Amino acid sequence: MARVAELVKDRRALSVSADQSVLEASRLMTEFNVGAVPVMRDDELTGIFSERDLMRRVVAAGRSPATTRVSEVMTARPVVLAPDDSVEHAMFVMQEHGFRHLVVCDGKTLKGVISLRDVMHSQQRAKSA
Numbered sequence: 001m002a003r004v005a006e007l008v009k010d011r012r013a014l015s016v017s018a019d020q021s022v023l024e025a026s027r028l029m030t031e032f033n034v035g036a037v038p039v040m041r042d043d044e045l046t047g048i049f050s051e052r053d054l055m056r057r058v059v060a061a062g063r064s065p066a067t068t069r070v071s072e073v074m075t076a077r078p079v080v081l082a083p084d085d086s087v088e089h090a091m092f093v094m095q096e097h098g099f100r101h102l103v104v105c106d107g108k109t110l111k112g113v114i115s116l117r118d119v120m121h122s123q124q125r126a127k128s129a
Contacts, residue, residue, distance in 0.1 A: 002122050004090055005083035008104050008112035015040045015110060016049060018071035022058050025049050025070050036101035036113055039074045045110060047074035048103055080105050081114070087122045090114060 014032055016025040018041040029037055029051070036050035049070050057073035058065055079097060081090055081104050090102060094116055104111040 002087040002126055003083065004081050004085045004087060004104055004114060005111070007087070007090075007114045007118045007122060008083070011112050013110045013112045014038075016070055017041070018046055018069065018074070020070050021066055022049075022054065022063075022068045022070055022073060023065040026054060026065060034113065035115060038078075038103045038110055038113060039070050040110070041071070044108060045078070045080065045103060045105060047071070047076045048078040048101065048113075049074045050101055052100075078103050082106065083111055087119055087126075091119050091123070094119065 014028065014034060015038040016028060018039050025037060029035065036048055038045055039047040039049050053073050053075060057063070058068055079093060079099065079102060081093070081102050083104060083106050093099065093102060100116045101113050103113055
């Protein structure tokens with residue numbers, strides 16, 4: 001059974017600071033072609049900022065990305081997976097809560113983010129093997 005650790009092992013763990021602007025976070029997400037980033041405050045996970053947060057809480061609300069802080073519009077207290085969690089468990093959590101991205105932490109150490117696409121590709125590979 002595949003583990004979440006396998007999905008993040010060769011990736012850089014990107015994150016943004018809670019005090020960064022939405023514009024800065026969006027540029028980072030665009031540069032690395034990711035749909036969500038963990039939000040950190042004092043080396044601790046405090047939230048996740050996603051494309052959905054950007055559209056609903058910034059663009060649709062008429063807020064300025066340059067002056068709005070990520071902490072104002074992020075999803076606070078995100079559901080977190082452990083590296084030892086199974087990919088099947090990740091899929092269950094995503095389906096149960098309607099999430100497309102989940103943060104992976106080993107204790108308090110950020111390991112990365114997995115997407116629904118990552119989980120689906122992993123499951124397809126497992127079926128092909």
